[in-house]
Amino acid sequence: MHDMLVHQVKLCTDQNGQIDQERLLELISGAYEDDARARNRLERSITLMSEEMGELNAQIAEEARLTLTRYILESRDALISLDDQGRISLMNTAAMETFGVPEAELVIGKPISAFLDPTDLVQGEVSNFLGRHQDGYEVPLSATYSVGSVDGAAFNLISLRDETERFAREEALEAAKIAAEQANAAKSSFLAMMSHELRTPLNALLGSAELMARTKLDEQQTKYVLMFNEAGRLMLAMVNDVLDYAKIESGQLEIEKHPTSLKQLATEIENLWGPQAQSKGLDFKIDTKQLHRDTVLGDPTRLRQIVFNLISNAVKFSASGGVEISFSTRCGPKNCQLTIKVKDTGVGIPLERQASIFDAFVQADSSITRRFGGTGLGLAIAKSLANQMGGDLLLESKPGHGSTFTFEGRFDTTDVQDDGLKDTLPESVLERPLRILAVDDNALNRKILGAMLSLWPTEVAWATNGVEALEAMELEAFDVVLMDVQMPIMDGLTASRQVRAGHSINRNTPIVACTANARPEDRHACLDAGMTDFVTKPYSAESLVHALMRATKANTPDAHIPKRARR
Amino acid sequence: MRHSVLQFCENRWELPAGFDAAGYGIVFAFLDPDVARNTSAFNQLKSLMPAAQIVGCTTGGEIAYAHAHVGGGFAACLGFEAVRIQIAEADIGLAGESFKVGQDLAKQFKGAHLAGVFIVSDGARVNGSALVEGFQSVLGTKVSINGGLAGDGDRFGESLVGCSNDLAPGKVVAVAFFGTDLTLRTGSFGGWEVFGPKRKITKSDGNTLFQLDHKSALELYKRYLGDEGEKLPGSALFYPLQVSNPANPDQKVVRTILGVDETTGAMTFAGDMPEGWTAQLMFGEVDGLIAGAGKAGKAASASQSTSNSANSFAILVSCIGRRLLLGQRATEEVRAVIEALDGIAHVGFYSYGEISPNGFQGTCNLHNQTMTVTVFEAA
Numbered sequence: 011m012h013d014m015l016v017h018q019v020k021l022c023t024d025q026n027g028q029i030d031q032e033r034l035l036e037l038i039s040g041a042y043e044d045d046a047r048a049r050n051r052l053e054r055s056i057t058l059m060s061e062e063m064g065e066l067n068a069q070i071a072e073e074a075r076l077t078l079t080r081y082i083l084e085s086r087d088a089l090i091s092l093d094d095q096g097r098i099s100l101m102n103t104a105a106m107e108t109f110g111v112p113e114a115e116l117v118i119g120k121p122i123s124a125f126l127d128p129t130d131l132v133q134g135e136v137s138n139f140l141g142r143h144q145d146g147y148e149v150p151l152s153a154t155y156s157v158g159s160v161d162g163a164a165f166n167l168i169s170l171r172d173e174t175e176r177f178a179r180e181e182a183l184e185a186a187k188i189a190a191e192q193a194n195a196a197k198s199s200f201l202a203m204m205s206h207e208l209r210t211p212l213n214a215l216l217g218s219a220e221l222m223a224r225t226k227l228d229e230q231q232t233k234y235v236l237m238f239n240e241a242g243r244l245m246l247a248m249v250n251d252v253l254d255y256a257k258i259e260s261g262q263l264e265i266e267k268h269p270t271s272l273k274q275l276a277t278e279i280e281n282l283w284g285p286q287a288q289s290k291g292l293d294f295k296i297d298t299k300q301l302h303r304d305t306v307l308g309d310p311t312r313l314r315q316i317v318f319n320l321i322s323n324a325v326k327f328s329a330s331g332g333v334e335i336s337f338s339t340r341c342g343p344k345n346c347q348l349t350i351k352v353k354d355t356g357v358g359i360p361l362e363r364q365a366s367i368f369d370a371f372v373q374a375d376s377s378i379t380r381r382f383g384g385t386g387l388g389l390a391i392a393k394s395l396a397n398q399m400g401g402d403l404l405l406e407s408k409p410g411h412g413s414t415f416t417f418e419g420r421f422d423t424t425d426v427q428d429d430g431l432k433d434t435l436p437e438s439v440l441e442r443p444l445r446i447l448a449v450d451d452n453a454l455n456r457k458i459l460g461a462m463l464s465l466w467p468t469e470v471a472w473a474t475n476g477v478e479a480l481e482a483m484e485l486e487a488f489d490v491v492l493m494d495v496q497m498p499i500m501d502g503l504t505a506s507r508q509v510r511a512g513h514s515i516n517r518n519t520p521i522v523a524c525t526a527n528a529r530p531e532d533r534h535a536c537l538d539a540g541m542t543d544f545v546t547k548p549y550s551a552e553s554l555v556h557a558l559m560r561a562t563k564a565n566t567p568d569a570h571i572p573k574r575a576r577r
Numbered sequence: 578m579r580h581s582v583l584q585f586c587e588n589r590w591e592l593p594a595g596f597d598a599a600g601y602g603i604v605f606a607f608l609d610p611d612v613a614r615n616t617s618a619f620n621q622l623k624s625l626m627p628a629a630q631i632v633g634c635t636t637g638g639e640i641a642y643a644h645a646h647v648g649g650g651f652a653a654c655l656g657f658e659a660v661r662i663q664i665a666e667a668d669i670g671l672a673g674e675s676f677k678v679g680q681d682l683a684k685q686f687k688g689a690h691l692a693g694v695f696i697v698s699d700g701a702r703v704n705g706s707a708l709v710e711g712f713q714s715v716l717g718t719k720v721s722i723n724g725g726l727a728g729d730g731d732r733f734g735e736s737l738v739g740c741s742n743d744l745a746p747g748k749v750v751a752v753a754f755f756g757t758d759l760t761l762r763t764g765s766f767g768g769w770e771v772f773g774p775k776r777k778i779t780k781s782d783g784n785t786l787f788q789l790d791h792k793s794a795l796e797l798y799k800r801y802l803g804d805e806g807e808k809l810p811g812s813a814l815f816y817p818l819q820v821s822n823p824a825n826p827d828q829k830v831v832r833t834i835l836g837v838d839e840t841t842g843a844m845t846f847a848g849d850m851p852e853g854w855t856a857q858l859m860f861g862e863v864d865g866l867i868a869g870a871g872k873a874g875k876a877a878s879a880s881q882s883t884s885n886s887a888n889s890f891a892i893l894v895s896c897i898g899r900r901l902l903l904g905q906r907a908t909e910e911v912r913a914v915i916e917a918l919d920g921i922a923h924v925g926f927y928s929y930g931e932i933s934p935n936g937f938q939g940t941c942n943l944h945n946q947t948m949t950v951t952v953f954e955a956a
Contacts, residue, residue: 013908013909013912014905014906014909017644018905037905040904040905041904041905041906044904044906047805048862048902051815052860052862054801055772055801058773058800058801059772059773062773062774063773063774066774
């Protein structure tokens, strides 16, 4: 018997063992009722709990939907929600403005394709496309598209950005860039023109001075002519600096790559700066013990420019003591790291000026400009050149104890030897008298040139433009043609091209360009036109005779174009 | 220790053979409300054992002889050798005084080696959790505080408590046991399961609840009770609430309903219902409650089985809600406890709130809807 029944029977049994049947049935019935009630309660609880949980879930979903709706409507970003059919379920104010929709009600339930091509939307990615404004024009848009659902219903969200302003901004920026580039190009061409214009009178000025120096002068006159010459050279240096700096600024300065002899550079330094230093009573030492490689692929003109600038400063600012220059190389199989240190015993550079010493228009002391002259561009140019050579220009200086400037550059190695179109020949002597055609439109320059050429055994025929030059070349064979580049009627380039292309007797005659256009591209233009060499105005009698010497030495039928032009 | 259980039958206490009335110092009498009101059972005990302290209360059902009873009267007579007993009594007018009353009573206890306190309190007017906190604020949280709130059957009317005077409403009696020889062990367990959504208490006042999640709590109960809603407040006991402070969600207490005011929608619970706390409905399933009672017995049993059953005695305080739900199977939960305690001598009652040290925290608290077992053990 079940425990409960035993208990129930016991409760209904009196002292005599008589069972109160009515009471017993009542108890048993009560137990059944208890059980039924408990079961009902359990079932009811489960049902209600499910109902309540359902209500709660619906409430949570509703809250989520309301929150999302509120977020979309209140957002400043343009947002549109779509149902599973691609129909608009919400469009906020920013999105309405984008498409020119006056009332959201007008578009709810409409397909999104009224405003954009749904295939342009890529889930989880930013896409760019053109949307359709209500007024009929296209709007550049970018959008992100996310696919989701709220309470089982599709809820796809487009987040839009009107790119009209950005595009306008970018266009304006592009236009500004082009304008700036044009302005820069104009500046460059202005500088080139100025450089030419300044060089032409400088040519006459320095030429006159040089010629005058070769005449018989008394002591006083000699002094004046030297001053005259010095001032002219300084002016020339400044013109060069300004032109270089302008080119660096506009990114037009290019570093060339030719076989370059470092030993020859050292020799040039010795020859050029040694006497100057000694004349100031300074020691002048060049150490090439660590120079393990002679020839590298570099730009000898620019390398010289850097080093000469450093040495010039060192000599200029050292009143006593000396200047030491050391060369060293660290070479791998393909390239070579060159270090040139220029150490002086000068005044040194104050600490506070060291950081800005390489900035343009800065000198260690503003009084320097007054005392020593210069544009203050030299070091800025030198550093830019060093950077372009894959290196740097560094300074160590202790005020009162001198400065050390260290040039570092990285060059490719080459086995080709520097063919050395040497500017300095041992003796400026022509081997034989030369028949020369000189072409220049400027009467003053013609006079200077004539006077200079008369220093050597030469016979000169004159032409003032390309046409005259061609005519002259038809009539007579010349040993050398000295050709100005910019001339009226026909320029020197055209004339050179024509003579090279024709059958005149001067078809293979060396043509030396004499021009104030000093840029490398001008040089290349000359060589490309068939000219053989290049002398930059203002020229000295010395540079002129060297050009003549080079021209006559190389005057064989195949050799009129020098190696440098064969690129 | 000496112990004896007396049953009140046909207007008199049946005494076992060789009963020595002088051997007992403290007597706990648990009387059906009708028996208490209509007989002289309480005063008869006083006459029978003039030297002993007699503490009595009305119940929602009695426990004795491994059975759950209704309409009976039972007395636990306990005698100790080296245990000092001190009794403190107070009247309580309003639930709001509960904390203060607890404090005042606790302050009367003086002496070393307080082994524990057993409280028998009015169950209709008192805020049980505040009363226990009052005791704790004086005695500390480590002292074993046990007991229960008196009942009024399943009517939720007045409950009676007495000691030095007659049984009366609004009384609290606390018995303190001093001595190193006595050990009190307690087990308390519910067996109810939470179900349905977690709700927030959004409107309440002390132990009166008005709204859960901004909706009428009474309406919620009526919805769950269905046709049993007519039997409110008693039927609300089928759905106790588990409440917890969101700041300390692991410490949960169960709250049972004491009364309902249909006009204001107020539901009075046996303990605090602070606003902002989380509340979740609980559901009692018969077998789960019986198993829960067994766990309470197990928790109160000695860790080593050296205890001699002659030296120990258990007072079982279960909840009126459990009796209503278990119906005639209430006896099974009593048996589950006694079996877990190896047939220990015992007596007990169905209360309107159980007081015991929390099983996990070791601190005393008011519990609802539990079977709470206090074992007295002394040489």
